Amino acid sequence: MQRGRSDVEELAEDESGEELLLSSDRSRQAHITSSSSAEASLRLAFAKFQSTVSAHSPMESNQAKPSLLASESDSQRTLSPYVTGTSVVALKYKDGILMAADMGGSYGSTLRYKSMSRMTPVGKHSLLGASGEISDFQEICKYLDELILHDSMWDDGNSLGPKEVHNYLTRVMYNRRNKFDPFWNSLVLGGVKKGEKYLGMVSMIGLSFVDDHVATGFGNHLARPILRDEWREDLSFEDGVKLLEKCMRVLLYRDRSAVNKLQIAKITEEGVTISQPYSLKTFWGFTAFNNPTAGAEGS
């Protein structure tokens, strides 16, 4: 309402009668032509006052109905992500699943957080990795903790496997997209249960699939071609880690929001192990990295 009042005051001072368009309601004023007569300027002022009142009254009465067309300022939905994590890369190997993610948390293009752990165990048999909005990921973790707790309270010796958790996540993500209130994430879910390896992905609109190797975001462009070339069914742990590191190094070179501090997580029949953060050895002397703007206009 503060802005509304100042608009009116501004109008009261505006004696010239020059048309002054308010962004709040252009169409209403389009037909009012500018005139120097006092009557016209009064009419103009009144029209503007009306438009300011109508534009601000819903805010004042605080009863803005939640509709699909609600203005973005008073929305309670995620309309765009704030703090985001970049790619997650994961693959099946001989004994289970290996997953890698760096620890950056970007606020737009600002590297805001540098120790964001984006992989977490879920129950006894699953491992979840997330890219996208970090707060949404942490909310999803709360959902999963509750899910696992309620499942364990049956105390029937049964526990949710990766397939069940993946299906649950798919339903949650799809349900939220149906409400136009999405969790802004790409999730990777890996696990092993009863000797069966499982690796799947879910996107923020509920798109889901399983594969031998998956990657989110930039990883889809840069890591998956490498994985398609070099992935094998019987990859050893050492070779798996080497392959993931190769992918993460390419991402580090070409994805500006990637940082050189990453974790690799492993899940086997024995359970989840998430490595301590470490960095990759890099070499920035490639000719393509020297004077990268050479030839570009203005360089």
Added chain:
Amino acid sequence: MSRFSPYDNNGGSCVAIAGADYCVIASDTRMSTGYNILTRDHSKIYKLADKCILASSGFQADMKALQKLLAARHLIYQHQHNKQMSCPAMGQLLSNTLYYKRFFPYYTFNVLGGLDNEGKGCVYTYDAVGSYERVGYSAQGSGSVLIMPFLDNQLKSPSPLLLPAQDAVTPLSQSEAIDLVKTCFASATERDIHTGDNLEIVVLNAGGVHREFMPLRRD
């Protein structure tokens, strides 16, 4: 700034051909988004009842939701009537289900193939909001614009304007129909980037359901 869009098109093509005593339903197994291939081995074919098979393309999450919903409705039907739903009944149910979401549609393009109550092959083809038609053959999805005219050329179905109504089933034998489907997909894969990797063919006849695969171009 990126705006939220609840839809995606994950591509893929579906074909169904009805014969006198069989029905062939086929689709590729590629799942893509934009220029990216997400996975090369994702089935778009879903068995709804003993004599009723659904092939769909479009948005994968909506496909999955639609399949789950129809499966649930079919389970209730079985409990109520102690029998499998017929293909014409499932055809109507699918139409109603799609139209129910007329103003926030399932972004799916479906063909339903099966055997009708006389054991004749039947194909129902749909748009995303539920308008549908029983035909002798149909193609849906990203490669449908390439496949459909080819099928028209090869199968020359009787005009639906003829009176009395002519039988829509194709004159082909089962093995001829399977070969035709393979040719369709081999050709569509050449020009449609969203179709490829593998072809899944499901054949339905009095003997039951039979599945086979054929590799397609992976580029």
